[in-house]
Amino acid sequence: MDMLIAPERLELAEAVRDFLSGTHGPEVLRRLDAGPNRDPALWQGLVEMGLTGLLVPEEHGGLGMGLLDAALIARECGRVALAEPLVESAFVAVPWLVAQGDTSDLATIARGERRIAPAHRLNGAVADGEGAALDSIDPLRRLTTLPADASDDALLLDLGALMAAAQLVGLAEAMLDQAVEYSKIRTQFGQPVGGFQAIKHKLADVAVALEFARPVLWRAAQALDDGIASAAVHVSHAKVAATDAAYLAAESAIQVHGAMGYTYEVDLHFWMKRAWALGGAWGSRAFHLNRIDAAVIGGPHPIGPENTFA
Amino acid sequence: MRLGFTQSEEQFRAECADWLNAQMAGEFADIRGITTLTEKAERRKEWEQHLGAHGWSCIGWPKEWGGRGATLAEQVIFAEEYARAGVPGRVNHIGIELAGPTLLALGTEEQKRRFLPDIAAGKTIFCQGFSEPGAGSDLASVRTKARLEGNEWVVEGQKIWTSLAHISDWIFVVARSEEGSKGPKGLTFLMMEIDQPGIEIRPIKQINGDAEFNETFFDGARCPADSLIGAVGDGWRVAMTLLSFERGVSTLGQQMAFRNELDGIIAAAKANGTASDPLIRQRIARAEIGLQLMRYGAMRMLSNTDHSKVDGAALTYKIQWATWRRNLGELAMDVLGQAGEVTGSPEYEWGMLPNLFLYSRADTIYGGTNQIQRNLIAERGLGMPREPRGDA
Numbered sequence: 001m002d003m004l005i006a007p008e009r010l011e012l013a014e015a016v017r018d019f020l021s022g023t024h025g026p027e028v029l030r031r032l033d034a035g036p037n038r039d040p041a042l043w044q045g046l047v048e049m050g051l052t053g054l055l056v057p058e059e060h061g062g063l064g065m066g067l068l069d070a071a072l073i074a075r076e077c078g079r080v081a082l083a084e085p086l087v088e089s090a091f092v093a094v095p096w097l098v099a100q101g102d103t104s105d106l107a108t109i110a111r112g113e114r115r116i117a118p119a120h121r122l123n124g125a126v127a128d129g130e131g132a133a134l135d136s137i138d139p140l141r142r143l144t145t146l147p148a149d150a151s152d153d154a155l156l157l158d159l160g161a162l163m164a165a166a167q168l169v170g171l172a173e174a175m176l177d178q179a180v181e182y183s184k185i186r187t188q189f190g191q192p193v194g195g196f197q198a199i200k201h202k203l204a205d206v207a208v209a210l211e212f213a214r215p216v217l218w219r220a221a222q223a224l225d226d227g228i229a230s231a232a233v234h235v236s237h238a239k240v241a242a243t244d245a246a247y248l249a250a251e252s253a254i255q256v257h258g259a260m261g262y263t264y265e266v267d268l269h270f271w272m273k274r275a276w277a278l279g280g281a282w283g284s285r286a287f288h289l290n291r292i293d294a295a296v297i298g299g300p301h302p303i304g305p306e307n308t309f310a
Numbered sequence: 311m312r313l314g315f316t317q318s319e320e321q322f323r324a325e326c327a328d329w330l331n332a333q334m335a336g337e338f339a340d341i342r343g344i345t346t347l348t349e350k351a352e353r354r355k356e357w358e359q360h361l362g363a364h365g366w367s368c369i370g371w372p373k374e375w376g377g378r379g380a381t382l383a384e385q386v387i388f389a390e391e392y393a394r395a396g397v398p399g400r401v402n403h404i405g406i407e408l409a410g411p412t413l414l415a416l417g418t419e420e421q422k423r424r425f426l427p428d429i430a431a432g433k434t435i436f437c438q439g440f441s442e443p444g445a446g447s448d449l450a451s452v453r454t455k456a457r458l459e460g461n462e463w464v465v466e467g468q469k470i471w472t473s474l475a476h477i478s479d480w481i482f483v484v485a486r487s488e489e490g491s492k493g494p495k496g497l498t499f500l501m502m503e504i505d506q507p508g509i510e511i512r513p514i515k516q517i518n519g520d521a522e523f524n525e526t527f528f529d530g531a532r533c534p535a536d537s538l539i540g541a542v543g544d545g546w547r548v549a550m551t552l553l554s555f556e557r558g559v560s561t562l563g564q565q566m567a568f569r570n571e572l573d574g575i576i577a578a579a580k581a582n583g584t585a586s587d588p589l590i591r592q593r594i595a596r597a598e599i600g601l602q603l604m605r606y607g608a609m610r611m612l613s614n615t616d617h618s619k620v621d622g623a624a625l626t627y628k629i630q631w632a633t634w635r636r637n638l639g640e641l642a643m644d645v646l647g648q649a650g651e652v653t654g655s656p657e658y659e660w661g662m663l664p665n666l667f668l669y670s671r672a673d674t675i676y677g678g679t680n681q682i683q684r685n686l687i688a689e690r691g692l693g694m695p696r697e698p699r700g701d702a
Contacts, residue, residue, distance in 0.1 A: 124649040135653045137664050143652060188448035189699045196697070198681035247640065254671055258446050258679065259471050262672045264515035272517070276643060276667070277651040284647040286589050 003215060005068070012065075013072035017079065019049060024080040026267040032083050033139050033270075043084050043112060051086055053110030055094045060106035067095065067159075071166040071221040078170025081270045083140040085128040087167060089115040092159045099155055119150035120157055122283055126150075138273040158224055158235045160282035165217055165235075165242035169210065171275045172242070172249035176206050178268055179253035186258070193256070202252045209245040216241045230302075233295045236288035243285050246275040315383060323387045326366075330395040333360065344398040345662065348522050351477045354401040358432030368406050368430045371414065375422060376430025382612055386562050393566030401474060405429040405436035409482060409501075411555040416539050416548055425501075437478035437504075439469040439526060440549065447682050449484075450494045450546065454528060456485035461535045463487075463500055465508070465528040471676070475511045475524040478504055483528070484549050487542055497545035502533040518668040554624070556677055561608050561627065565601065568631075571638060571666050572597055578663060579645045593641050600634040625691045629683040632673040639670035 023045055032039060046052060055070055056062020070091040077087050093116035094109060108114040117129040124146065125134055131145035180203055183194030193199050220238035223231040250272040254261035261268055279285070295301035315323070334342040338360070341353050361367040362376065370385045371377025380388070400406060410429045413422055428434040445451045454467025465485055475481060481502050488496030502509070508531030513521040540548040576594060579585035585594075607630065611623035642663040643650040653664045674680045688694045 122647075124647065125652060136651050137653055137668065138651065141651070187444070188446060188451075191699065193447075196681070198684065251636070251671075255674060255679065255681070259441070259672070259675055262517055262675060264517055264519070269517040272671075277648075280643055280646065280648045280650045282648075284644050286584060286587050286644050287647070289589055290587065 003218075005072070005218060009069060010072065012069065013076055016049060016051065016073050016076045019045070020076055020080045020082065024082060026270070029081060029083070029140065029267060029270045037083060037140055037142060039084070043086075046084060046086050047112030052090045052112045054090055055098070056090075056106045056110040057098065057103075060103055060110060062094075062106065062110040066221075067091075067162065067225040068218060068221040070095075071162060071217060074163045074166035075170035075173075075217075078167035078172075078274070079174045081140070081171065081174070081274050085115055085117065085142075087163050088118055088127055088160070091163045092156070093118045096153070096156045096159055117144075118156055118160060119147050120160060120282070121146070121150045121152045122157055122287070123150075123160075123281055127281075136273075136277055138270075138277040140270065141274070141277055154232065157282060158232055161239045161288065162217075162220055162224055162235050164278045164282045165213075165220065165238040168239075168242035168246040168275060168278050169213055169217055171271050171278070172206065172210050172213070172246040175246075175249040175253040175268065175271050175275070176203060176210065178271070179203055179206075179249075179256040182260075183256050199256055202255060206245070206249045206252050209241075209248050213238070213241040213245040229300070230295070233292055233301050236283070236291040239283060239288045240285050240292070243279040247279060250275050315387065319383050319387060322384055323391060326388050326391040327395065329364070329366065330391055330397055334395050334397060341398050343396045345665065346520055346522070347399050347401055347474060348520055349398075351401065354398065355432065355435065355477065357398070358400065358402050358435070360432070362431035362433070367432060368410060371410065371426070371430060375414070375426040386609075386612075389563035390566050393563055393570065399567075401477060402429065402432060402435045404438050404473070404478075405434060405480075408438065408552050408555050409436040409480075412482075412539060412548065412552040415551055421539070434480055435474070435478045437472050437475045437481050439472055439481045439483035439502075441471045442468060443470050447679055449549075450497075451492075452484055452486060452497065454483065454485045455489075456483075456487045456498055456500060457489075458487075458535060462532045463498075463535060463537070465500065465502065465531040465533075467528050469526040469528070471514075471523045472511070472526045473523045475504065475526050476513060480504060481509075481526065482539075482552075484545050487545070494546035496543055497549070498542050499539045499545035499548035500533055501537045501539065502531060506531060508532060517671065518665065556628075561631070562612075564631070565605055565608065568601055568604075568635065568638070571635075571642075571663075572601060574663060574666075575638070575642050575645055578642070582645070582647075582649070584645050584647075590641075590645060593644070597634070597638055597641060600630075600637075604631055604634065622691060625687050626683075628678055629674075629680050629687070632680060632683075635670045635673045639667035643667050 024042065050063055051073060053062030054065050054073065056064070058064040074087045074091055089109065094106065096118065097106065105114055105116065109116065115128065117126050119126045119129060125143040126146055128142045129144035129147070131147055134143040134145060136143045183199050183203065184192050186193045217238045220234040223234040253268055254272060257266060257268060260266050296303065338357055341350055341357060344350065358367065365378060368376060369378040369380040369388055373379050406429060410426060413425055425434060429436065440449060442452050442454060444453060454465060454469065456463045456465045465483060467485065469483065472481065481504050483500045483502055484497055485500055486496055487498035508529050510527040510529070512525045514523050514525060515521050579590055579594065584590045607623050607627060611621060611627060614621055614623070646663060650664055650667070685697060689696050
């Protein structure tokens with residue numbers, strides 16, 4: 001038993017983190033918000049990192065990596081509130097097409113020439129689809145109406161929920177970082193507000209929620225990759241834990257920022273809005289909690305001591 | 311204790327409802343149902359004046375100052391019918407709920423004559439100059455300065471979060487009038503006309519894209535030497551008196567708006583099937599309980615006329631409603647699922663709920679954060695030791 005992620009698997013994610021922190025800072029979010037939302041140059045950068053082909057099998061021109069690798073990178077996309085539709089096209093649609101045996105588009109997806117916007121009936125809309133535009137509370141999400149032929153496939157839902165969870169973890173981490181930094185520089189009553197227990201404890205609670213959301217996420221990614229029977233329950237657990245952590249991070253970060261956190265000029269709102277949007281996408285907390293309780297109470301999910309760490 | 315309403319109060323209710331509905335169906339139909347304070351500002355000012363002209367602006371004030379001398383029960387009834395009829399919020403709420411009552415309590419006869427009838431008539435819109443970039447939770451650390459020059463105050467400094475300053479006529483300003491003073495001492499409560507060269511207003515954009523509040527800059531702004539409430543150096547006491555009115559009868563109107571929001575969530579849950587989900591059902595039940603306990607808490611708070619003791623209901627009301635509504639926003643999002651992300655589309659009829667969610671993010675911050683409220687409850691209410699502070 002080993003719950004650590006092998007260092008070589010982390011290397012790519014760390015390279016992606018370096019790349020995104022250098023090319024996708026808050027000034028990019030502001031620029032995209034003021035303009036057309038998407039930037040071909042940013043997309044090209046992701047293509048050149050090989051990320052569009054991350055899950056495309058090598059014989060179709062990709063890197064042939066696994067869902068855990070993708071989840072690690074989706075988390076990085078969350079950390080910078082990436083606007084480009086990398087995660088849903090390359091990490092949700094691609095493994096689903098591979099599972100269907102539909103390989104016709106994989107090479108063009110890997111080259112970044114084609115993007116797939118996965119449409120699932122559980123969602124009320126499609127991100128970066130081709131239908132009529134809808135307004136999202138997130139100014140950098142491009143929502144479109146759900147097509148009539150949207151899928152209700154269970155694997156597609158699990159892939160979408162897993163990758164939303166991974167982004168939510170990254171979003172929560174970034175919001176926690178911003179709140180911690182702000183609490184050190186904002187002074188009231190003659191001291192940094194981070195010195196007050198009321199503030200410290202709020203952010204410590206976020207750290208706890210995040211610390212326990214991460215391993216659940218990795219477990220879900222591995223379970224779905226391995227195709228084990230209980231994978232869907234692990235995915236639901238990850239989506240609930242990640243959404244809880246992200247909502248708590250958003251609520252705490254805005255509170256620590258005070259009224260500044262409610263303004264558009266403090267960049268925090270980009271992360272909060274993405275978290276609120278992804279919390280509802282690919283199954284809300286209520287949906288996933290119901291999947292868990294149905295599995296645990298009289299369902300197929302094995303319980304008992306020998307299954308505690310299964 | 312007497313619950314419920316008398317026959318004459320029920321008649322008053324019918325009178326309120328008839329009049330409000332007639333206005334909202336007729337001359338002011340274009341503003342019915344607006345949920346922000348910024349939309350159609352000019353029409354909203356006309357509405358203030360219309361209320362004033364018909365004696366419905368400040369019904370709890372004495373008759374001589376433009377009110378009706380209405381009883382508490384009547385004020386409750388009016389607030390309920392106001393919200394029920396879909397009448398938009400009062401753009402002069404600072405004037406009618408804060409400035410007016412403060413003048414009634416602490417103003418001179420001349421000041422009352424000068425301001426109260428015009429506030430009641432909707433002709434004088436007030437905004438509030440309390441917070442500064444460096445004085446938010448720590449309000450007593452204000453740095454805006456006022457010095458007497460001849461028979462005028464000259465003010466230098468900056469206020470922030472001045473809601474609706476851009477449509478206001480007057481601003482009340484807590485300023486440091488005693489050089490070198492610190493904390494709550496040496497502050498004076500001034501009333502200043504906004505339309506003057508020494509005052510500049512810049513809007514601040516909120517996370518929902520709206521711009522209800524502003525930064526207000528004072529650069530040699532002036533007002534007459536007697537344009538103050540209370541004495542020179544007594545501004546902190548005046549400011550605290552004013553803040554105590556923030557928990558007044560207006561809270562009841564607010565609760566009716568909350569009622570409408572919760573009803574909207576229940577309707578959405580029934581329509582999209584989440585009403586059959588036990589988790590959602592329980593949270594709706596919790597929200598209903600929370601609303602009811604706020605209602606009875608507010609009634610008790612308003613019934614209390616002995617202000618010599620610390621009032622537990624008054625001390626706890628802010629954190630209660632703010633936390634309740636923040637949770638209500640999250641419930642709305644969980645009921646809607648991904649549709650909660652979609653705003654302003656006719657085919658998504660729950661467009662108001664995502665907006666409720668965004669708005670409610672500010673509730674636990676303005677008017678004293680939840681953290682400040684807890685300190686007040688613990689220190690003032692429970693008599694616990696004061697939190698250690700830095701060198702302020």
